[in-house]
Amino acid sequence: xxxxxxxxxxxxxxxxxxxxxxxxxxxxxxxxxxxxxxxxxxxxxxxxxxxxxxxxxxxxxxxxxxxxxxxxxxxxxxxxxxxxxxxxxxxxxxxxxxxxxxxxxxxxxxxxxxxxxxxxxxxxxxxxxxxxxxxxxxxxxxxxxxxxxxxxxxxxxxxxxxxxxxxxxxxxxxxxxxxxxxxxxxxxxxxxxxxxxxxxxxxxxxxxxxxxxxxxxxxxxxxxxxxxxxxxxxxxxxxxxxxxxxxxxxxxx
Numbered sequence: 680x681x682x683x684x685x686x687x688x689x690x691x692x693x694x695x696x697x698x699x700x701x702x703x704x705x706x707x708x709x710x711x712x713x714x715x716x717x718x719x720x721x722x723x724x725x726x727x728x729x730x731x732x733x734x735x736x737x738x739x740x741x742x743x744x745x746x747x748x749x750x751x752x753x754x755x756x757x758x759x760x761x762x763x764x765x766x767x768x769x770x771x772x773x774x775x776x777x778x779x780x781x782x783x784x785x786x787x788x789x790x791x792x793x794x795x796x797x798x799x800x801x802x803x804x805x806x807x808x809x810x811x812x813x814x815x816x817x818x819x820x821x822x823x824x825x826x827x828x829x830x831x832x833x834x835x836x837x838x839x840x841x842x843x844x845x846x847x848x849x850x851x852x853x854x855x856x857x858x859x860x861x862x863x864x865x866x867x868x869x870x871x872x873x874x875x876x877x878x879x880x881x882x883x884x885x886x887x888x889x890x891x892x893x894x895x896x897x898x899x900x901x902x903x904x905x906x907x908x909x910x911x912x913x914x915x916x917x918x919x920x921x922x923x924x925x926x927x928x929x930x931x932x
Contacts, residue, residue, distance in 0.1 A: 696842070696843075699843075700839045700840070700842040700843030703835075703839040703842075704836045704839035704840045704843060707835045707836040707839060708836055711828065711836075714828055715825065715828070718821065718824065718825065718828075722817065722821050726814060726817065741792075747788050751781055751784045751785055751788070752781070754781075755780075755781040864901070864905075866901050866902075866904040866905040866906070866907075867897075867901035867904075869900070869901075869904040869907075869912050870897055870898070870899070870900030870901030870902070870903065870904050871897045871900070871901070872916065873900045873904070873912075873915060873916060873929075874893065874896045874897040874899075874900045875897075876916060876918075877922065878893065878896070880921065880922055881893075881895075881896040882896075882922060882924045883924075899927075903927065903928070903929075911929075915929045919931060919932055920932060
């Protein structure tokens with residue numbers, strides 16, 4: 680009974696160890712998924728902030744340039760009206776000069792507006808390129824981090840599964856060793872009890888010259904009690920008998 684109890688404890692311990700290991704493997708898988716979800720959420724939020732283009736809403740103040748064009752036209756009109764009050768010769772000479780000045784002013788305004796539009800478009804393009812580069816760098820960093828996290832989680836999970844498999848193997852082996860204890864015939868059970876009762880009377884093993892091992896002694900008794908009657912078993916179990924090595928039988932002392 681003590682042997683059975685010890686074996687049962689060993690099997691239970693191995694089974695418990697296997698359960699803990701498989702639970703740890705499942706926990707590693709759950710933690711890895713939670714980490715992936717958290718990282719994905721953080722990445723979405725970071726990308727959302729990175730994608731905000733603060734230059735997108737900027738524009739060239741066209742109203743100011745339009746007002747400048749209108750101001751030039753007003754000045755040109757005033758100059759022409761002033762010349763009209765003089766003689767025809769002065770008017771003909773002055774109109775050309777006013778036209779040239781007005782054209783030069785308009786061209787200067789147009790070029791300034793063009794430069795500002797060009798600079799703003801370049802600023803927007805640079806901003807978009809900077810955002811794209813940031814997003815690419817974030818993707819690369821996230822991929823590296825995810826690979827590292829997956830490798831670590833996979834290694835921990837594999838170790839836990841391996842430990843669980845090993846513990847399961849131990850439990851199965853223990854069950855295999857226990858099977859004979861529970862699967863013995865009636866004669867074997869009687870033999871084990873008698874061998875335990877007379878453990879100090881085991882005969883000498885002819886091969887080793889030493890007393891038989893407990894297993895061999897129990898096995899011999901199992902063979903002896905096959906077919907023996909119940910009363911004989913009770914008498915021997917009660918004591919007062921000895922093993923006769925010549926006849927391989929129990930005889931009264």
